[in-house]
Amino acid sequence: MSSRRSVKENPLVVFLKSAGGLLREIMKYNMGRVGLVILAFMIIMSIYSIATLPGDFPSKWRHATEPPWIYNPKMAKPEWVRSLGIDASKTSIYSNLRPQESRIILVLEDIGRIAPEYVKALGMKKLSPFGYVEVYRVNYNLDVNDYVQDVLIIFEVKASENVNLSRIKMNVLTLLTRPDGLVLEISEGAFTLDKVRPVKIDHGVFSLQYIDYFKLNVTLEEMKSVYYIAVFGEPRAGGREFTPLLGEYQVTLILSYIGIDPREIARMFGEGSLKVNVEIRVLGNSCGLLGTDNLGRDLFLGVLFGFPVALTIGFLVALATVMIGLVLGVVSGYFGGRVDEVIQRLVDVIVNVPLLPLLILVGVSIQTRGWAGWPAMAILMLIIVIFSWGGVAIVTRSMALSIKSEQYVEAAKAIGASTSRIVFRHIIPQLIPYTMAVLVFSVPGAIIAEAGLSVLGIDHGLPTWGRVLADAQANRGIAYNMWWWILPPGLLLGLFSFAFVALGFTLETIVEPRLRRR
C-alpha cells in the first residue's frame, strides 16, 4: 500500500509547503503584500551588501580619516541630484591610467615634445631635465555653477623584489589647463617610490602664478583660504570674489623618475618589474549614490551595510526574546507551583527594570573599555533580549494555562504521554501562530532601540542606520542641510519598521480569524 506510506511526509517538505501556504495567505492582504515587497527588498539589499562589502568594512568605517574615505569629496551630495538641476559638480575618478606619452629625456629640449604646455607656461625651471618622464592627461568638464573640491592624485607602486624602490625618485607635477587658456600648475611632489603619497592642490604652488596672471591685489595668505575656488573660478573684484569658470578643463600630470639611469627605468617599466598605477580624482560636490559625509565616507556603503545588520539583529533578538518567553511562559503555566512562582517573580523584575538607562550604562562601559564592532553590539543586544521576554512569557503563560485544561491534553495524558511530549506536541504548537505574529512585530524593536542608543551617543562601532544618523546629528548634518545624510537611514528605519508592522498585522489577522475584515 504505497499510499499509506505517504501519510507522513518529509518534515522539510511539510515545512516548505506550509511556508508556501503562509506566503500565499499573506499575499491576499494589501498590507501583507506591501510588507512582503519591502521585506524582499531588504533581503536582496542584504545579500548584495554581504556579497560586495569586505569583512573588515566596520573597522574601515570606523577609521574615517584613513583611505579610502580621505580620497573622496567631503559632504558631497548624491550624484543623481545633478539630473534634478541642482548645481553640484561631478566627481570624476580616472583610474587604470596609461601614460599618453613616455620618454627617456637625455636632452633638455625633449621635454617640450611631450609636454609643450608645460614648456610654454612655466619653462623648465622645476623639472629635472634628466630622467624617464611620463605624461598623463585627463579631461574634466565643469558643467554647473559650482567649484571642485580638489584634484587628487594617488599612486600605487608595485615592483618585483629585486627593484630597490628607495633609489628611484619620482617628481610629480600637475598642470591644469583651464577653459580660459590659463595653464596653472596646481600641485607638485617629490618622493622616492617606497614612500609615495597622494598629491593634492597646493595653494603654495599656484598662488603666485595665479596672482600674477590675473594681476590680483591679494596676499598669499588670503589666497590660502580660497584656493580651490580660485583654481576653478574667475576672480572678481580684484580677487576678493570668485565665480565658477565653466568649461572643459584638462589635467596634465607629468611624472619624472630619476635617481638611476632612465634607460634602466624604462626597461623595468617595459618588462613589468616596476609598475606605478596612477589615479586622478577630480573631487566635485556630488559623489556616489547617496553622497558622502563630512569625512568623505560613502554614505551608500554605510547604509548598505545597515541592511544585513538590521535584518540579522532584528531577527535574532526577536527570535531569542520570543523563544525564551515562549518556553518560560509555557513551563510556568503548565507546571505551576513553585516553578511558576519563580518565573513570575523573574518576569516582575525584568518587566520593571527600565531598559534604556540600563543600556546606556552598559553602552558607556563598553565604550570606555574600547570595545567596538560585533562584540559590543552583541552585548547590547543580549541586554535587550534578557530584559524583553517578559511580555511574551506573560501571554504564553496564560495561554498555556487554558490549553492545559483542554480535553485533548487530558486525552494525551490518558494514553500515557510524557510531560515533555504534552508540552512540545500539544501545547507549544497551539502557541506558534501567536508567537509568529509577536516575532514579526518585534523584529524592528532591537534596531529602533539600537538607533536610539546611537543617537544618545553610545557608539558600538558598527555602521548601522542608527549609527549613520547619530553621526549626522553629532556632526551637525542638519545644520548644514545635509539631507542625504539624514533621510536615507531615517527612511530605511521607518520602512523597516513599517514592513514588519504590516506583516505582523497581516499574520495576526490570519491566525486570529475574528480580526479578519471581509
Add this chain to the structure above:
Amino acid sequence: MKPLLKVEELKVWFPIRKGLIDVLFGKMEYVRAVDGVSFTVGDRETFCLVGESGCGKTTTARAIMMLVDKSDVKGGRALFKPHDEALGEVAKIQPDAVVDGEYIDLYKTRGYANKIVRREIQMIFQDPFGSINPRMSVYDIVEEPLIVHGIGSREERIEIVAKALEAVKLVPPEEFMVRYPHQLSGGQRQRVSVARALTLNPRLLLADEPVSMLDVSIRAEVLNVLEELKKTRGMSIMFITHDIALARYICNRIAVMYLGKIVEMADSDTIIEKPLHPYTRALINAVPDVVPENRLRLREVPIKGEVPSAVRIPAGCRFRPRCVAYDSNPWVQEYCVKEEPGLIEVEKGHYVACWIPIKKKL
C-alpha cells in the same frame, strides 16, 4: 473469575474557590462529584454507568484514568488487574503498588509503572470536539499512543492505524489519515477518538458516552464494533450513558448513579424489569415510547423537583427531596431522614440503596 477492576469507596471532591474569609477560617466547601462509589468490572464484561447529567459519571471514569488531581481524591481506591507480564514489571519497580499479589492500586503508581498500567486502560472521551487536538492529522492522533508506548516500526504503525480506522468504519483509511479534525463531522471525530483508544489494544476500555454524537445507523455500527472487539480481543468495557434503554441493549450489568453515588446495581434485565430504587423507576419511565401516540399522552414520571447541587447534598437519603416513594410510604420516612441507606445486596447480585427494599427484606 476475579474482576478486572475494583473500585472501592472512591471519593472525588473538587474544592470550590471561596472568599478570603472562608480560607482564613478554614471553611472549605467541595463539589462532591463522586461521593463513595464501589463497583467492579468483570473480565470481558460490559458494565454500564447510568445517570442524569452531572451525577458524576465522567468524574468516576476520569478518576479511574488517574486524570483527576491526586489531592482531589478524598478517599477510596481503584484496583486494576493487569496481565501477568505487566504485573511482574510493576512489582519489580514499585512493589508497594501491588495489592493481594494480583491487583495494582492505580493511585500508587508513579513514573514508568504508571505508564505500564495506562497502556492497558484506555478511555473514549465524551466530547469529540475537545478531546482531539485540532492541529494534528487523524493519522497523528491515532498513531500517538503507539509512539508514546514505542510500539511497532513506522510501517507497522501505519498498518495498525489503518486497521483501527477501518474498524470504526472510517474508510478508506488513507483518505481519513491526512484529514484534520475540522474536516470531520462530529460523528467522525467520535470515531477517531474510538480508534485512538483501540490502537493500544487495552484490556479495559472506559467509554464515556461514545455514541451520543452519532446518528442511529452509525451508532449501531460503532456499538457493534465495540461488541466485536470485546469478543475478539477479550476487552472489558465500562460504558457510560444517560440512556438506560441503550444500557440494557449493550450491557451485562448496570449501575445507576445519582448525585455522586450508586443507588442501584444489577444485571441489566433485572434492573429494567424489577427496578427497586424509585430513581431507577423514574429513569425507566422517562424513556420515550416507540409508539408515537403514546408519546403525546402525559406519562407519569415518578420524580419531582430538581437535581440538588453536589455541593450541598441533602442529609439522610440524598434522593429524598425528589422521591415520590418517600411521600407514599410514611412508615419509611424516619429512616430516610435520619440516615443514608448503604448499597445493600437485597437479592443475589442486585444491590440497592433505598430503605424501602432494605427494610422489607429484613
